[in-house]
Amino acid sequence: MDALLATLVSGLVLGSLYALMSSGLSLVWTTLGVFNFSHGALMMVGAFVAWTISEVLGLGPVVGILSGTLAAGLIGVIIERLLVRPFYNNRNMLLITAMTTLAAMVILERGAQMIWGARLKQLPRLVPGEVQILGTTISAHEALLIVLAPLILVALWRFTVMTNRGRSLRAVGQNQDSAALLGIDVPVAFALAFGISAALAGLTGALLGSIRFITPTMGSEPLTKAMIVVIFGGLGNLGATAGAAYLIGFIEAFLIFGLGLYWTPFVLFLLMILVLLFRPNGVFGGK
Amino acid sequence: MANKRQLLAIVALFAALALVPLFVTDSYIRHLFIIAFVYAVIASNWNLSLGHCGVFNFGHLTFFGIGVYTAAIASKTFGINPWLAMLLGGGTAALSALLLAAPVARLKGIYVVLVTFAFSQLVLQLVLSQSQITGGAEGMVRLPFLQLGSYSFLKDFKFGYYYVGLALLALSCLFLAFVSNSSFGKSLKAVRDAEDYAAARGISVARQRILALTLSAIFTGIAGGFYATYLRVASPEVFGFGTLSLALSMVLIGGVNTVFGPVLAALVLTFATEAMAGLQGFEDARFIVIAVAMILVLRLAPEGLVDLLGKLRLPVRRTQT
Numbered sequence: 001m002d003a004l005l006a007t008l009v010s011g012l013v014l015g016s017l018y019a020l021m022s023s024g025l026s027l028v029w030t031t032l033g034v035f036n037f038s039h040g041a042l043m044m045v046g047a048f049v050a051w052t053i054s055e056v057l058g059l060g061p062v063v064g065i066l067s068g069t070l071a072a073g074l075i076g077v078i079i080e081r082l083l084v085r086p087f088y089n090n091r092n093m094l095l096i097t098a099m100t101t102l103a104a105m106v107i108l109e110r111g112a113q114m115i116w117g118a119r120l121k122q123l124p125r126l127v128p129g130e131v132q133i134l135g136t137t138i139s140a141h142e143a144l145l146i147v148l149a150p151l152i153l154v155a156l157w158r159f160t161v162m163t164n165r166g167r168s169l170r171a172v173g174q175n176q177d178s179a180a181l182l183g184i185d186v187p188v189a190f191a192l193a194f195g196i197s198a199a200l201a202g203l204t205g206a207l208l209g210s211i212r213f214i215t216p217t218m219g220s221e222p223l224t225k226a227m228i229v230v231i232f233g234g235l236g237n238l239g240a241t242a243g244a245a246y247l248i249g250f251i252e253a254f255l256i257f258g259l260g261l262y263w264t265p266f267v268l269f270l271l272m273i274l275v276l277l278f279r280p281n282g283v284f285g286g287k
Numbered sequence: 288m289a290n291k292r293q294l295l296a297i298v299a300l301f302a303a304l305a306l307v308p309l310f311v312t313d314s315y316i317r318h319l320f321i322i323a324f325v326y327a328v329i330a331s332n333w334n335l336s337l338g339h340c341g342v343f344n345f346g347h348l349t350f351f352g353i354g355v356y357t358a359a360i361a362s363k364t365f366g367i368n369p370w371l372a373m374l375l376g377g378g379t380a381a382l383s384a385l386l387l388a389a390p391v392a393r394l395k396g397i398y399v400v401l402v403t404f405a406f407s408q409l410v411l412q413l414v415l416s417q418s419q420i421t422g423g424a425e426g427m428v429r430l431p432f433l434q435l436g437s438y439s440f441l442k443d444f445k446f447g448y449y450y451v452g453l454a455l456l457a458l459s460c461l462f463l464a465f466v467s468n469s470s471f472g473k474s475l476k477a478v479r480d481a482e483d484y485a486a487a488r489g490i491s492v493a494r495q496r497i498l499a500l501t502l503s504a505i506f507t508g509i510a511g512g513f514y515a516t517y518l519r520v521a522s523p524e525v526f527g528f529g530t531l532s533l534a535l536s537m538v539l540i541g542g543v544n545t546v547f548g549p550v551l552a553a554l555v556l557t558f559a560t561e562a563m564a565g566l567q568g569f570e571d572a573r574f575i576v577i578a579v580a581m582i583l584v585l586r587l588a589p590e591g592l593v594d595l596l597g598k599l600r601l602p603v604r605r606t607q608t
Contacts, residue, residue, distance in 0.1 A: 087585075100581075103578035106574055106577075107575050107578045111571075231401060263416055265412040269412060277390045
C-alpha cells in the first residue's frame with residue numbers, strides 16, 4: 001500500500017512537469033500549426049539563465065526563475081520571427097518549420113555548451129524542507145511544482161478563453177484570414193503564442209533545475225515526453241493535453257514501479273505509436 | 288534530369304575519387320573520405336523518401352543504427368563473417384522500414400514526423416535496455432574488421448576500406464538513379480506533388496510510400512554495417528540528434544529533388560565540419576554554423592544549393608548560343 005501511494009505521488013510530480021511542458025507545445029501547435037522541436041532547448045535556456053542570475057550574480061532563486069522565464073520567452077519570440085514567420089505561406093510549412101526549429105535546438109544546445117560548459121549545475125531549492133503527501137515524503141520544492149502546475153494551467157486556460165488577447169490566439173488558430181478580417185493582428189498573435197509557450201518552457205526548466213542537473217541536453221528527454229503527451233491528448237486542446245499529461249505521469253510512475261526504469265520508455269513509445277495508429281486525434285480527441 | 292553534361296561530371300567525380308588514395312597516403316584524410324562516403328549514402332537515400340516521395344521521415348538514421356547494430360551483433364556475438372554481417376544490416380534495416388511504413392502510409396503531415404521520430408526513440412530505448420545484447424549505453428567495441436583471405440583491411444592506411452566505401456557509394460548512387468528514373472520513381476513524385484491526381488490515375492499512394500521507405504533503408508542499413516566494421520564500435524550515439532541534424536542538413540543543402548546533390552553536400556560538409564573542428568573554440572560552434580547554413584538554405588534556396596548553382600549558370604549558357 002505504501003509503495004502504491006508512493007508511486008501515485010511520483011506520478012503526480014511527473015504529471016505536473018509534463019503538463020507545464022506540453023501545454024506550451026500545444027499552444028503553439030493550435031495557434032500556428034507548428035510543432036516546435038526547440039521547446040526542450042528553450043526549457044534548458046530557462047534553467048541556465050536562472051542559474052546564472054541566481055548563483056553567479058547572487059540575486060537569489062526567485063529573481064533567477066523570473067529572468068529564466070523571461071529570457072526563454074524572448075528567445076521564443078526571436079525564433080518565431082526568424083525561423084517560423086518567413087515560411088507561413090509555404091506549401092511545406094509544416095515540414096520546414098519542423099526542420100528550422102530542429103536547427104534552433106542544435107544552435108541553443110551547442111551555444112549553451114559553449115557559454116556554460118559541460119560541468120553539471122544545480123539550482124538551490126526554492127523552498128527548503130520536506131512535505132508529507134499520502135504518507136510519502138517528497139521535497140517541498142516538488143510539492144510546489146504539484147501546486148503550481150494546475151494554477152498556471154488554469155491561468156493559461158482563462159487567458160485563452162476569457163480575454164480578448166487570448167481569444168485572438170484561438171481565432172487565428174482556427175482561421176487566419178477571417179481573424180485578420182476581424183482586425184486581429186495575426187503576426188502579433190503568432191509572436192505572442194510563441195512567446196508564452198517559450199516562457200512556460202523556461203519556467204519549467206528553471207523549476208526543474210533544482211530537482212535535476214542542468215545540462216545543455218536536459219531538455220530532450222522532457223521534450224520527447226511532452227511529445228507523447230500531446231499525442232495522447234490529441235494536438236490542439238489544452239484541457240485534453242493537461243489530462244493526458246497527468247495520465248502519462250501516472251502511467252510512467254506505475255511502469256517504473258512494475259517494469260523497471262529500462263523498459264518504461266520503450267513501452268511509452270509503443271503506446272504512443274499505437275495511439276497514433278488507432279486514434280490519431282488523441283485518446284480524448286473528437287472528430 | 289540526367290543530361291549528358293551532368294552524367295559526365297558525375298563520372299569524372301567518381302573517377303577522381305577512385306584516384307584519391309594514390310595521391311593521398313595520409314590515413315586521417317582517407318578516414319574523412321570514408322566517413323563522407325557513409326554520410327553520402329545516408330543522405331542520398333534519405334532523400335528518396337523525404338525529397339522524392341515527400342514522406343516526412345524523421346527516423347531515417349534509425350535504419351542506419353539498425354544496420355550498425357545488426358552487423359555488430361552478427362559479427363561479434365555470432366561470429367558471422369563481417370562481409371556478410373554488413374549486408375545483413377541492409378536486410379534488417381529494410382525489414383524495420385517495412386514495419387515502420389505500415390503505420391506511416393496511413394498517416395499525414397505532422398503525424399508522420401511524430402511516428403517516425405517515436406520509432407527512432409523506440410529503437411534507441413530498446414538498444415539501451417537490452418544491455419546484455421547491445422552493450423547498453425556503452426555500446427559494443429572491438430568488433431571484427433573486414434578481411435580478404437589473410438589481408439586485413441586495416442593495413443596500408445585504410446586503403447581497402449576506402450575502396451569498399453567508395454564502391455558502396457557508387458552502387459547506392461546507381462541504385463538511386465535507377466529508382467528515380469524508373470516509372471516507379473516518377474510515380475513517387477506524382478504522389479508527392481499531386482496526391483489526389485496520382486490516386487485517380489491508379490497509383491496506390493500507400494503502396495508507393497511503403498516501397499519508397501523500404502528501398503531507402505537498404506543501402507542505409509548496409510552503410511551502417513560498413514560503419515560498424517570500419518570503426519569497430521557500435522554506440523547508441525548514432526541515434527542522436529547530432530547525426531540526425533547533420534544528415535538532414537546534407538539533404539537540404541544538397542537539394543531535395545536530386546540524386547547527387549546530397550552526395551556532393553555530404554562530401555563538402557564532412558570536410559568542412561572536420562576543418563572547423565581543428566579551429567580553436569569551434570568544437571561546438573561548427574554545429575551552429577551548419578544549423579545556420581541549413582536555415583539559410585531553407586530560406587533562400589529551398590531547392591538546395593546545387594539547384595541554385597544550376598540556375599546561376601543558365602544566363603551564361605544563353606549568351607553562348
